[in-house]
Amino acid sequence: MSRTSYDYVIVGGGSAGCAVAARLSADGDRTVLVLEAGRSDFPWDLFIQMPAALTFPSGNRFYDWQYESEPEPYMNGRRIAHARGKVLGGSSSINGMIFQRGNPLDYQRWGADAGMQSWDWAHCLPYFKRMENCLATGSDDTLRGHSGPLVLERGPAKNPLFGAFFQAATEAGYPLTDDVNGFRQEGFAPFDRNVHRGQRLSASRAYLRPVMSRPNLTVLTRAMVTGITLSGTRATGVSYRRNGRTHTVSAGEVILSGGAMNSPQLLQLAGIGPAEVSTSVGIAPVVDLPGVGANLQDHLEVYIQHCCTQPVTMQPYLAKWRMPFIGLEWLLARKGPAATNHFEGGGFARSNEDVDYPNLMFHFLPIAVRYDGTVTEGVANTGHGYQVHIGPMYSDARGTLKITSTDPTKHPALQFNYLSTEQDRREWVEAVRVARDILRQPALAPFDGGETSPGPEVETDQEILDWVAEDAETALHPSCTAKMGPASDPMAVVDPETMRVHGIDGLRVVDASVMPYVPNGNIYAPVMMLAEKAADLIMGRTPLAPSAEPFYTHRGTAVP
Ligand SMILES: Cc1cc2nc3c(=O)[nH]c(=O)nc-3n(C[C@H](O)[C@H](O)[C@H](O)COP(=O)(O)OP(=O)(O)OC[C@H]3O[C@@H](n4cnc5c(N)ncnc54)[C@H](O)[C@@H]3O)c2cc1C
Numbered sequence: 001m002s003r004t005s006y007d008y009v010i011v012g013g014g015s016a017g018c019a020v021a022a023r024l025s026a027d028g029d030r031t032v033l034v035l036e037a038g039r040s041d042f043p044w045d046l047f048i049q050m051p052a053a054l055t056f057p058s059g060n061r062f063y064d065w066q067y068e069s070e071p072e073p074y075m076n077g078r079r080i081a082h083a084r085g086k087v088l089g090g091s092s093s094i095n096g097m098i099f100q101r102g103n104p105l106d107y108q109r110w111g112a113d114a115g116m117q118s119w120d121w122a123h124c125l126p127y128f129k130r131m132e133n134c135l136a137t138g139s140d141d142t143l144r145g146h147s148g149p150l151v152l153e154r155g156p157a158k159n160p161l162f163g164a165f166f167q168a169a170t171e172a173g174y175p176l177t178d179d180v181n182g183f184r185q186e187g188f189a190p191f192d193r194n195v196h197r198g199q200r201l202s203a204s205r206a207y208l209r210p211v212m213s214r215p216n217l218t219v220l221t222r223a224m225v226t227g228i229t230l231s232g233t234r235a236t237g238v239s240y241r242r243n244g245r246t247h248t249v250s251a252g253e254v255i256l257s258g259g260a261m262n263s264p265q266l267l268q269l270a271g272i273g274p275a276e277v278s279t280s281v282g283i284a285p286v287v288d289l290p291g292v293g294a295n296l297q298d299h300l301e302v303y304i305q306h307c308c309t310q311p312v313t314m315q316p317y318l319a320k321w322r323m324p325f326i327g328l329e330w331l332l333a334r335k336g337p338a339a340t341n342h343f344e345g346g347g348f349a350r351s352n353e354d355v356d357y358p359n360l361m362f363h364f365l366p367i368a369v370r371y372d373g374t375v376t377e378g379v380a381n382t383g384h385g386y387q388v389h390i391g392p393m394y395s396d397a398r399g400t401l402k403i404t405s406t407d408p409t410k411h412p413a414l415q416f417n418y419l420s421t422e423q424d425r426r427e428w429v430e431a432v433r434v435a436r437d438i439l440r441q442p443a444l445a446p447f448d449g450g451e452t453s454p455g456p457e458v459e460t461d462q463e464i465l466d467w468v469a470e471d472a473e474t475a476l477h478p479s480c481t482a483k484m485g486p487a488s489d490p491m492a493v494v495d496p497e498t499m500r501v502h503g504i505d506g507l508r509v510v511d512a513s514v515m516p517y518v519p520n521g522n523i524y525a526p527v528m529m530l531a532e533k534a535a536d537l538i539m540g541r542t543p544l545a546p547s548a549e550p551f552y553t554h555r556g557t558a559v560p
Pocket residue numbers: 011012013014015016017035036037038058083084085086087088089090091092094095096097098099100223224225226257258259260262475476477478510511512513522523524525527
């Protein structure tokens with residue numbers, strides 16, 4: 001590294017970090033340094049580049065920070081494992097590649113909070129469009145972008161089980177929709193995916209790699225930021241560890257993009273956060289911001305799995321002896337079972353009439369396998385299975401993140417409080433019942449070899465809740481730990497007009513932390529949208545003009 005000072009130092013070359021780095025460095029007069037703790041996302045790394053290899057990096061210390069929650073009091077004291085990408089591209093280099101914007105009403109909810117008007121749907125939609133290149137629709141589709149860096153392939157969801165699942169959803173009374181990221185989210189459809197020409201399209205591949213040769217952009221991997229340097233209440237740079245040595249670098253602006261776990265951790269380590277958390281580990285508080293590490297939100301999910309009576313599933317491709325052949329086909333042609341993430345379709349539904357928009361998301365897979373690669377005995381015996389992933393999408397459970405040490409390499413304490421609220425528990429029972437209702441419809445009968453997980457012995461509300469407590473995993477969407485909001489909101493951390501941390505100059509946060517509420521689907525696309533918009537705010541550009549495109553609600557078409 002030749003310089004010791006940059007206009008912008010971005011902490012974390014993850015999803016948001018890659019987008020922000022690409023947009024900021026487009027201005028050749030500004031120097032940008034990206035410090036990424038993980039390794040590079042090498043083009044030859046099959047675990048990253050091959051879509052079907054997505055289960056391998058999770059839980060692997062070479063790619064994953066390997067967080068774990070504190071014992072969850074409403075889940076039998078279980079510690080829930082939380083993967084987070086530790087590699088260039090961050091979690092987008094190890095995630096499931098499912099692309100969901102969330103419901104327009106998610107952003108109406110953001111925008112309805114005091115001081116958050118500029119984050120409503122009308123203001124967010126232009127940024128969703130700017131970042132994407134949706135191949136499934138033509139340029140006459142004014143709701144979708146067609147020239148952004150994130151190329152999106154749809155479906156194809158051609159396996160006969162997808163057709164049967166979509167048909168079953170309609171038989172159970174749930175509609176189909178043309179595009180869950182378009183006018184109408186509610187319904188069932190093939191999904192958009194961050195897979196292009198058979199390969200994962202991470203934020204690094206889409207945003208960073210095409211601009212790596214810019215002379216004003218420096219990207220350092222294996223560079224773990226250990227602290228924010230402050231002069232009074234101004235951030236002046238960061239310290240980081242690389243190759244066993246500690247370095248410091250000064251910055252006109254420090255931009256934290258380390259994700260929903262690391263950004264609040266670095267803030268608390270700098271004395272920016274709840275004063276009692278800093279003092280509990282002997283750090284003198286600099287700014288008392290109670291919202292840092294509060295408001296932790298996530299989605300929890302279970303798999304409902306069935307044996308399949310027909311040999312149409314992807315199950316046989318899990319056999320170890322097939323893997324070299326599948327791998328070779330992918331290497332030579334970027335085709336075959338390894339060229340898909342398998343999350344090719346699903347849907348959004350309301351589990352009760354009280355909710356304004358879908359509170360359940362379904363992912364359907366023509367294979368029955370857990371994220372860690374395990375298969376139930378029933379499916380292993382029959383050789384074929386299918387599953388849906390299901391969970392409530394806007395749980396009112398809130399958790400906390402707190403440092404317990406001054407050592408930046410020690411993970412903070414994460415308490416999610418899953419299942420802690422009455423609404424959460426009620427919606428969990430509804431979620432499982434809706435999923436089972438769909439899976440028992442006539443369209444799936446020709447394939448149905450019986451439910452193997454949770455199985456028929458789980459039937460009453462209490463049995464369902466007990467099973468969820470014992471079996472559920474995180475859907476990997478931790479967020480909201482440094483939420484945007486005006487300085488008048490005592491729990492707000494980041495100014496929504498500038499992304500600046502309240503009370504500190506020269507310090508901004510741009511990643512999943514800043515969301516006020518988790519959207520009702522997977523959250524990668526919302527993170528990238530906010531990174532796109534944040535880049536404009538940081539550069540002092542006039543944000544894109546709000547859009548007046550109408551959107552669907554079950555109570556009638558709405559105009560933002
Ligand atoms: C296994 C998995 C599957 C998922 N599947 C999906 C999916 O299919 N669809 C979807 O929409 N969402 C999915 N998600 C969630 C989604 O990918 C993330 O929410 C999103 O990518 C987070 O973006 P981010 O920029 O906030 O953080 P990240 O992308 O996690 O980026 C943070 C970066 O900062 C780096 N970093 C952290 N601390 C430091 C430090 N001190 N110094 C330097 N660098 C640091 C990290 O190594 C990382 O590269 C999944 C997540 C995971 C982990």
